[in-house]
Amino acid sequence: MTETIENIEATILNQFKTRFKSSAEAIIHAPGRVNLIGEYTDLNHGFVLPMAIDRYLTIAVRKRSDSTICAYSVDFDESITLEIDNLEREKHSFQEYLSGCIWALKENGYPVFGFDCVIKGNIPIGAGLSSSAALEMAILRAASFAAGFPFNKVEMAKLGQFAENNWVGVNCGIMDQIISSAGKQDHALKIDCNDLSYEKCPMPPETSVIILDTTTRRELIDSAYNERREQCFNAAKIMGVSFLGKADMSLLEKSKSKLSELEFKRAHHVISENIRVIETANAMKNEDATTMGKLMNISHESLRYDFEVTSLALDTIVACSQSDDACYGARMTGAGFGGCALALVDADKEAKFIENVNKCYRSKTGLTPKIYICKPSEGVTLKVL
Ligand code: GLA
Numbered sequence: 035m036t037e038t039i040e041n042i043e044a045t046i047l048n049q050f051k052t053r054f055k056s057s058a059e060a061i062i063h064a065p066g067r068v069n070l071i072g073e074y075t076d077l078n079h080g081f082v083l084p085m086a087i088d089r090y091l092t093i094a095v096r097k098r099s100d101s102t103i104c105a106y107s108v109d110f111d112e113s114i115t116l117e118i119d120n121l122e123r124e125k126h127s128f129q130e131y132l133s134g135c136i137w138a139l140k141e142n143g144y145p146v147f148g149f150d151c152v153i154k155g156n157i158p159i160g161a162g163l164s165s166s167a168a169l170e171m172a173i174l175r176a177a178s179f180a181a182g183f184p185f186n187k188v189e190m191a192k193l194g195q196f197a198e199n200n201w202v203g204v205n206c207g208i209m210d211q212i213i214s215s216a217g218k219q220d221h222a223l224k225i226d227c228n229d230l231s232y233e234k235c236p237m238p239p240e241t242s243v244i245i246l247d248t249t250t251r252r253e254l255i256d257s258a259y260n261e262r263r264e265q266c267f268n269a270a271k272i273m274g275v276s277f278l279g280k281a282d283m284s285l286l287e288k289s290k291s292k293l294s295e296l297e298f299k300r301a302h303h304v305i306s307e308n309i310r311v312i313e314t315a316n317a318m319k320n321e322d323a324t325t326m327g328k329l330m331n332i333s334h335e336s337l338r339y340d341f342e343v344t345s346l347a348l349d350t351i352v353a354c355s356q357s358d359d360a361c362y363g364a365r366m367t368g369a370g371f372g373g374c375a376l377a378l379v380d381a382d383k384e385a386k387f388i389e390n391v392n393k394c395y396r397s398k399t400g401l402t403p404k405i406y407i408c409k410p411s412e413g414v415t416l417k418v419l
Pocket of ligand 1: 073074075076077206207208210368
């Protein structure tokens with residue numbers, strides 16, 4: 035059973051009192067995310083369409099009057115102390131993210147003051163639901179509260195990405211941080227990763243988004259991600275554009291003879307996926323779950339054959355989902371190679387759908403999937419206590 039947000043709040047506030055002998059001043063929730071469509075388009079300055087989910091990284095915080103940050107993670111049962119003026123690089127669980135965010139703030143000229151905090155979450159870790167981006171957004175929100183500067187959603191998302199790219203050393207795009215900071219209840223966000231503007235897209239009525247965790251994980255996912263990134267950047271260079279998000283199908287056809295077969299396939303995925311994001315956003319505005327589902331199915335095919343980031347487990351769970359008559363469409367989500375898929379499902383039939391997919395996936399792989407029904411949620415929030 036997943037812990038409810040109320041339970042997490044109660045645990046955190048109790049722990050705070052025990053650890054720091056005083057009460058927290060504020061509580062912050064930063065959500066994880068699932069991407070409805072638009073995979074590997076963010077790093078190519080294209081469009082993405084994620085939604086924040088009702089799974090959170092929660093932090094209770096209290097300002098200090100010095101330049102020390104004391105943090106306790108309930109999930110890892112681990113305490114750390116950081117000196118703001120003497121940050122150390124240590125490959126060490128959540129400390130990397132905490133020091134990375136503080137470093138990113140300092141590098142970009144923000145004031146940073148000390149604080150005490152207790153951290154706990156209910157976003158499955160390592161499943162591709164962006165628990166790390168949520169941690170970054172929660173830490174940055176805590177830091178803005180402690181130092182009293184305004185929390186600008188897009189600027190803070192950029193700082194989270196900056197910390198992850200340059201301190202933690204993971205070359206992610208900007209999607210996960212923006213949706214964790216700017217998500218909207220009952221909506222997905224169509225984000226233009228070129229200028230970072232975004233607009234709300236309502237979920238079609240009477241549908242549910244179901245996250246299907248294959249429970250498989252791939253090692254060395256970072257190097258596979260970086261390899262795709264390089265292939266896309268090379269294709270863009272050959273095509274004479276700064277990023278593939280600025281190319282269209284006619285330019286791709288014109289450039290075909292100059293591209294290797296692999297570069298052509300990678301570019302074909304990105305350019306066609308970008309168009310699918312725009313079409314999906316339009317379908318959502320028209321409350322058209324059928325069209326949305328079809329586009330999700332095509333996206334999976336493109337990720338499977340053109341971009342080659344699916345896996346047997348992902349293909350199997352997606353096929354099991356698509357064969358159920360409650361399902362409008364299904365696809366892998368996130369970086370791929372393992373991790374999660376998602377399905378858009380008729381809300382009235384979600385229980386039966388879950389039972390069927392569970393049975394189908396188990397019989398084909400011998401693995402038991404983890405299945406979560408997720409509600410589109412608000413981005414990071416702060417409540418003063
Ligand atoms: C990971 C990255 C995102 C995005 C997806 C693929 O989740 O963190 O920025 O590139 O992969 O769409």
